[in-house]
Amino acid sequence: MRAEITDLEIRLLLEAIYQRFHYDFRQYALASVRRRLQQALSAMHCDSISGLQERLLHDERVFPRLLAFLTIQVTDLFRDPDFFLTLRQQVMPLLATYPSLKLWVAGCSTGEEAYSYAILLAEERLLERTLIYATDINADSLRRAKAGVYSLDRLRQFSLNYRAAGGRGSLSDYYHADRDNAVMSPALRKHITFADHSLATDSTFSEVQLVSCRNVLIYFDRELQDRALGLFAETLCPRGFLCLGTKESVRFSAHATRFDDAGFGQRIYRRVD
């Protein structure tokens, strides 16, 4: 019984967030939302989700804090090095045939994925003709992504990933240290446009050759996954690349027939003509 009441409270809270703040989490996978809300409850000293809803609607300082719990995703530079190695070896040579390139990193959070793409493109001598759109729904994440400042203690893991992903130089070529932080190089940053975009409520905004949306769809329910994949199909040029997380697939989607497996042994798909 208790679990059903909690689920009801969560649905009401998500409806309140949508009506009051126009952020739509109503089709997010509930188990993860529940877990994150529990963390928010204890951090914000609330006894119940209904209690949190009461504060949310009457104290404007509550929503930005809650949004951080619901959206922020910490990831690494070159997370899943095997994926980036495949991208470098198999996908980059094909992208090189385009005179100019647009990429879309959907759900970029604090920017790690977008910078990984920028570094990879730079090393394959493609960055100069590339524009990367990196989008997210959390304005604070986007600010941090734009700043490109990461704690130095994370750099060891980043460097290991970079090397395993076939990095051609040293990761330190792409940032400078500032006290305890690494600041990503402006030469990378000027090719990335960070922008607000919601896969739940916004539509397509450009035509791109590659969409990367890794470990975002697992947080959506099937219907919202379908919406996002439909959006990607519309945004990709014919034969454009769609990159998903290692445990995500287009297979069970309403849009399954609009994508082919690229055959690289990763979750890399190509839009059917």
Next chain:
Amino acid sequence: MTAPEHCSDAAQPPAAVVIGGSAGSLDVLRAIVGSLPEQLACAVVIVLHMAPRAPEGLTEVLARGCALPVQQAQDKEPVQEGVVYLAPPGYHLLIESHRAFALSVDEPVHFSRPSIDVLFESACDAYGRQLLAVLLSGASPDGAAGMLEAHRRGAITIVQAPDSAESPSMPLAALALFNPTCVWTPVEITRELPALLADCRTSGAARSPA
């Protein structure tokens, strides 16, 4: 030790068994899945801590001695009885209220992703007292909170006896929080668990364990 009282309630047999293990638990885990009968009226869901980039060979290792299909749980897949599921490396595995799997890449818990607590706590929401939770050897506090939650919801809880564990700190962390239904050695677990599941289902009366 008396029979787990929950088992006397024939209307509430376990619909899922969740098992968590870390350092020193692989052999126990192999023995447990090897002891499961061909016909099993519940799902078995396992989180075993591994290095993030470990080869995905665990499924094969466990499948070899197991009468049931062993597979990695997939996002959104309905949880089916008679199947042994493993959390994929690098992802938290959760169970939704409608009893389908969900994955996440949220922060590691106690440095672990997948985390035992994350699976167990979500399984508690999905199954309530229709859950049987097993915590094995390990050198991590992960799993203790999830076991406590299972205990609070009235689920059957089994903790590997610390002195039988290669790394006792995980069982000890759970035992510091509550008294589980059973504290068993690996031999007892592999002998009694299949009987416990069968008895709960068929007669509603558990055999006296150990």
